[in-house]
Amino acid sequence: MFTGIVEELGTVERIVEQGDAIRLTIRADVVLEGTGLGDSIAVNGCCLTVADQADGIWTADVMQETLDKTSLHGVAPGDKVNLERAVTVEKRLGGHIVQGHVDGVGTVLARTASEHWELVEIALPEGLGRYLVDKGSITVDGISLTVVEAKDRSFTISLIPETLARTTLGFRAVGDRVNLEADVIAKHVEKLLVSGYATAAGTQQEVISHEGDRA
Known part of the structure; x- marks a missing residue:
């Protein structure tokens, strides 16, 4: 679990292809700092597990499923990436609840300075x-942000100087x-509403059926 508050920009040091x-x-x-083998670190919003670390570098295994569904496919040595350690119970929730499970990949359409x-x-x-929704939460490359305007096929966000200076959104270009x-809460609400509707509809049908039997 993460908060979407990027702790630092890391640099891709090396990539070893392993087929899948x-x-x-x-x-x-x-x-x-304080991170050990098996701990979780979000990389551009993708939750990865520390498999090795030494002398200021750490390594994670990225499976084909992650490569297929995230922008980590195509990352290259020298690229900057957003990093955040998993949240602890003592840490302030400065952003919103972020799982590090990417739902999809978007494309930068425009930047207006x-x-x-x-x-x-x-x-x-x-x-x-x-x-x-307008003023709701969205995670972009692991950054907790507020939606300015939610459109049918796109959305806008407003970036303050701090975000521009400390994250990859400072240099993402149109087309990236x-x-x-x-927001995971929105996804849970949707499932509960759909499930509740289906259950209510089923119960209503059952009542009608029983009434028909009595008739």
């Missing part, structure tokens, strides 16, 4: 738009792919 997986090695400082902030529009993959994770 890769070994991804990243150079970092902050996220390695202002004097003190920047508006970014991102295209949504099919089926994800129903979880977004970004990992997206919708």
